[in-house]
Amino acid sequence: MRAVLRRHSASRLAILMIGVLCAGGLAGCATPPPASDPDAVADFQQTNDPLEPTNRFFYKINDGLDVVIMRPAALIYRAVVPNPVRTGIHNVLDNMGGPVRLANDVLEGKAGRASDTARRFVINTIVGVGGIFDFAKDAGIQNHDADFGLTLASWGVAEGPYLYLPVLGPSSPRDTAGFGVDSAMDPFTWIGRPSPAFTAESYAKTGAGALDERSRLLDAVDSIKKTALDPYATFRSLYRQNRAAKLDKLRADDRGTVPPLGTDQGTAGSSTTR
């Protein structure tokens, strides 16, 4: 449902496509309803999807590619690879996102979250054998979402109109910019570059990331497509709500670096570090 392919080649392709879009003068714009219908105008503004025709065009393309490539691939992946192995792959990919998450936690000024991320990365990389096992979670250090789109949001940057990006899927100007910054500050984007090993690693990571994410969403996406009258609008709504919920959670998390004595880690109440 969300970003189907990640980083590297995906980001390059997305930037190219955005360039094409901009050069094309953003051909398809939605027509606002007449001012005589205030309810409809309010709806239009709330939906905030002025590029709807263009967005729908890319949704159709992505959906077509998904039906013939990504979904079947994810189904095979889920059928062939046993669950514990899939979990291990997911954990490794997730652990590789640690540095970017940490940078964003710090930029958001969230001491408790930064501490969680740092401890998770160290524990899972060393004890969890390169991130295969999530021992940190068993120890009560929960994972959380952090990306530069959310960081911008926590600084007060508005989301802007809805964007449906080729390959990457639902987004907004804020989250698209965030995606670019996250890719740029990810050490795995740069380490070992350029070498054949790097190229192989980057393709493997992108491919595995896409498979992992798509396979985790198989049932959810199938059920949305089956039950929604307008899947495009439903995905739009879900994306926005999901981002808003993540932002709420981020804002509410005011834990300091060291959990107060006698409280459970992760669920510790608010302390004063900010």
Added chain:
Amino acid sequence: MLFRRQCLIASLVLAGSGLQVRRAWAQAVERASAFVQQTGDRLVAIVNGNLAPADKRRGLAQIMETSIDIDGIGRFCLGRFWRTASPDQQKQFVAEFHEVLVTNIASKLGEYRGVRLTVQRGRQQDDEVIVTTIVERPNNPQTTVDWIIEKPDSAPRIIDVVAEGTSLRLTQRQDYASYLARNNNDIDALIKAMKQQVAQSG
């Protein structure tokens, strides 16, 4: 002196009533959590049971009709079009909405065996209680699901389900709004589309 005593008494009374309010809240939260646990257990028992799909659907429908305010959610989902709909359209819409909701939930849950629901905690928000649960389904990542319960004290009913921060009724409302916007705001067309959808899934 007298004034001081009055202040003291007043603050004691205030503190007392504050305590009472807090106790009432705690009770409401407890009741709502118990209600979710009980409803969840019944749903899970049917989902994980050995019934035929049609029987499963009937069982789920029975529980949903008593524990969810389907009429209210339906009205919410039609949004501003509820006011412009004729009484007949309203009636048809609500009737069809019951079918849609049951079908959707049945299709979301029906194919699984080994669903687990764990009630985590509840909290008061305005007149409602939000009960947080963790739902585990085989082959799927854990999902945090919040159940919004109205009238937790007298007649608890579910008025919304929020999965990973996404509200069922809000998503449904925006789906319908978009469909209507693309179909000349024709409520009859919406009802027809809902019928079709149920027929295809059922």
